Amino acid sequence: MSDSSCDSISNSIMMTCFCGELTRCFTPRTPLNLVRRFYRCSKSKIENCEFWRWEDKSSENSSIEANLLMSKLEVATLKMENLRESLNAVKIERDNLKKKLENLESLNYFEVNKLRNLKAKVPKLKM
Ligand SMILES: [Zn+2]
Known part of the structure; x- marks a missing residue:
């Protein structure tokens, strides 16, 4: 799955992951999730805490x-x-x-x- 970072951190709720770091916002490029963004740990794949959450409720x-x-x-x-x-x-x-x-x-x-x-x-x- 390829995803790209959000270009703006505009109205985003600043979420913190399990390791206490600020999460990064991503926009998936799959056809089914065109508009929905998600947050996940900003650390590298090896180091990250596997925190992952959709942007909206x-x-x-x-x-x-x-x-x-x-x-x-x-x-x-x-x-x-x-x-x-x-x-x-x-x-x-x-x-x-x-x-x-x-x-x-x-x-x-x-x-x-x-x-x-x-x-x-x-x-x-x-x-
Ligand atoms: Zn983390």
């Missing part, structure tokens, strides 16, 4: 919303996969039909030639 509502969006996303992904499979089936059918058409065309060409040859022979037979 409506985190419960937001997580329900996020879950809803997530399941919608899953449904949409499934639909897309189904459509992709149908598309592949249609493509295979199209290729098969194309081959059949080519066979029929060459067969037709062959028959037309045969007919032409027979027609050419007819006047000679009458004589």
Whole structure:
């Protein structure tokens, strides 16, 4: 997960983490959490106390919303996969039909030639 520091510490409540340091504010870049920021320990990954908190207090509502969006996303992904499979089936059918058409065309060409040859022979037979 990639995230970036907030550019402004504007109205933020200054939170302190478990180790007593001021937390840093981050903005996640995931599509589901576009606006929501979170705070976490400002120390490096190895040293930090694993403090982590959403910026707002409506985190419960937001997580329900996020879950809803997530399941919608899953449904949409499934639909897309189904459509992709149908598309592949249609493509295979199209290729098969194309081959059949080519066979029929060459067969037709062959028959037309045969007919032409027979027609050419007819006047000679009458004589
Ligand atoms: Zn800390």
